[in-house]
Amino acid sequence: MNWxxxxxxxxxxxxxxxxxxxxxxxxxxxxxxxxxxxxRTFNRIASSVAIITVVxxxxxxxxxxxxxxxxxxxxxxxxxxFVGTLIASHNGINPILAVAIAIALxxxxxxxxxxxxxxxxxxxxxxxxxxxxxxxxVLVDLSGAKTVTTDSLPQWLIDLPLVNVAPIGSLDIxxxxxxxxxxxxxxxxxxxxxxxxxxxxxxxxxPEAAQLIGLPIKSVVFLAFVIxxxxxxxxxxxxxxxxxxxxxxxxxxxxxxxxxxxxVGGVNVFGGSGTVTGAMLGxxxxxxLEQSLFRLGISEFWxxxxxxxxxxxxxxxxxxxxxxxxxxxxxxxLKLMAKETDSVSSEQSASPP
Numbered sequence: 001m002n003w004x005x006x007x008x009x010x011x012x013x014x015x016x017x018x019x020x021x022x023x024x025x026x027x028x029x030x031x032x033x034x035x036x037x038x039x040r041t042f043n044r045i046a047s048s049v050a051i052i053t054v055v056x057x058x059x060x061x062x063x064x065x066x067x068x069x070x071x072x073x074x075x076x077x078x079x080x081x082f083v084g085t086l087i088a089s090h091n092g093i094n095p096i097l098a099v100a101i102a103i104a105l106x107x108x109x110x111x112x113x114x115x116x117x118x119x120x121x122x123x124x125x126x127x128x129x130x131x132x133x134x135x136x137x138v139l140v141d142l143s144g145a146k147t148v149t150t151d152s153l154p155q156w157l158i159d160l161p162l163v164n165v166a167p168i169g170s171l172d173i174x175x176x177x178x179x180x181x182x183x184x185x186x187x188x189x190x191x192x193x194x195x196x197x198x199x200x201x202x203x204x205x206x207p208e209a210a211q212l213i214g215l216p217i218k219s220v221v222f223l224a225f226v227i228x229x230x231x232x233x234x235x236x237x238x239x240x241x242x243x244x245x246x247x248x249x250x251x252x253x254x255x256x257x258x259x260x261x262x263x264v265g266g267v268n269v270f271g272g273s274g275t276v277t278g279a280m281l282g283x284x285x286x287x288x289l290e291q292s293l294f295r296l297g298i299s300e301f302w303x304x305x306x307x308x309x310x311x312x313x314x315x316x317x318x319x320x321x322x323x324x325x326x327x328x329x330x331x332x333x334l335k336l337m338a339k340e341t342d343s344v345s346s347e348q349s350a351s352p353p
Contacts, residue, residue, distance in 0.1 A: 014266035015278045022285050029292040041291070043174060047161065047242055049280075049287035050180040051076075054235040055254065056261045056279040057187050058228030063262055064200040065221050066207065066271030067117060067124035070255050072232045074135035075109045077251030079236025081139055084148035084246045091154040098157075102237035103230045109135060110229015114222035132255065140248045150244030160241040176238050180280075183231070188276045200224060204271025253304070260307040261286045285310075 030036040055072050062069045083102045087093055109131070116127045150158060163175040191197045199220050203210045210217055240246055265282025267274025286307065293303050 015275070015281055018265065018278070018281045018285060022281065022288060025285070025288050025292070029288075029295075033292065033295050036292075036295070041295075045284075045287045045291045046174060046177040048290055049283050050174075050176040051235050051238050051242070052254070052257050052261050052283040052286055053180040053280050054183055054238065055228075055232050055258045056265070056283050057183055057276050058224075058231035059258050059262045060265075060267050060274060060276050060279045061187075061191075061200055061224040062124070062228050063267050063269060064204045064271055064274060065224050066204045067221060067224070068128065068259070068269075069110075069113060069225060069228050070125065070128040070259075071109070071113060071132040071135060072228065072258055073251045073254035073256075074132045074139070075106050075229055075232040075251075076236040076239055076254055077246075077248070078109065078135050078139050079105050079233040080240040080246050080250045081143060081148060081248065083237055084153070084240045085143075085146075087154065087157060087240075088148055088152035093154075095156060099234065099237055102233045104233070106233015106236060107226050107230035110226040110232070111222075113229065114225030117225060118218040118222040136248075136252070143248050145248070148240070148244075148246040153240075153244055157241055158244060176241065179238070184276050184280045191276060201272055204268075205273070256304060256307050257283075257286050257290070260311050264310050 026036075035041070055076065059069055059072060079102050082105065083098060086101065087098055113124075113128055113131055116122050117124045120127075161174060161176055165173060165175050165178045191200065199210075199215055202215060203217050203220055207217065236251065239250060243250075261282035262274075262279045263269055263282070264285055265274070265278035265280065267279055289306060290303060293306070
């Protein structure tokens with residue numbers, strides 16, 4: 001039992017329970033929707049999940065530092081439109097260069113958020129709510145109400161969402177989903193084992209203590225927003241590849257899905273706890289709900305209501321259930337440490353001089 005308390009954390013309980021809820025949702029919707037258990041359904045969900053997951057990874061880093069980025073939807077739309085316009089006018093552009101431009105553009109928009117929050121000391125919710133509107137307004141003004149259409153894009157970009165990189169029997173694992181999975185694995189390993197990445201947790205857990213021990217709080221918060229912007233830029237490119245037809249409305253409302261994925265995935269809105277893997281599971285839950293409700297013909301307005309309800313439930317469980325579990329886990333570990341200390345002291349006292 002002591003070994004279990006050492007190995008299993010409250011956040012892992014949230015992730016395991018979320019996995020059970022995802023399976024339950026699949027069973028529930030499968031009983032109402034014809035041909036639900038098909039590879040087509042899986043591919044639709046995977047395509048939706050991939051974009052949400054990539055942005056959610058960056059959002060996780062921001063939330064870990066007790067901040068939030070509400071501008072991600074506008075950054076995704078901004079990047080998708082202007083990179084799409086660039087590729088449409090220069091069909092011969094190198095694909096790697098196009099991706100790099102998307103990431104750089106997103107990172108640049110993230111820099112604006114990071115500077116104002118970290119050094120301007122303006123609350124992140126205020127800053128990013130403002131930049132959400134500003135980025136969208138700039139996009140509308142500069143676009144001239146024009147649309148990026150599929151027929152203006154090169155064939156490699158149109159075919160990208162259909163590229164199969166890891167066939168499992170008759171099941172196709174598409175390139176965009178695999179890219180999202182790789183990003184999750186890289187950031188999960190980084191936030192778990194790299195000492196620098198652990199600063200995101202330290203700052204979110206106790207900013208005062210982090211400042212006392214000399215952690216560069218402003219730089220870490222700034223970096224979180226830049227990474228979030230860069231990943232949102234990459235997601236913008238993925239959105240362009242998935243849909244082809246991009247208007248100034250692209251990415252609108254995506255911030256709600258991303259925040260829901262992060263919070264439902266067990267990342268504490270008060271900072272300091274949560275994992276990238278949990279955020280991915282949250283994205284899977286959101287993607288499953290989105291595609292399933294769409295197949296049922298339910299209005300997207302009800303989907304927004306469901307996402308809002310999920311956020312409220314997740315925050316409530318963080319504040320009540322998980323907080324209680326953390327206290328129990330912490331108390332159990334303290335008792336275990338005290339017991340081990342007493343045992344060592346007894347052995348030292350019993351040993352001959």
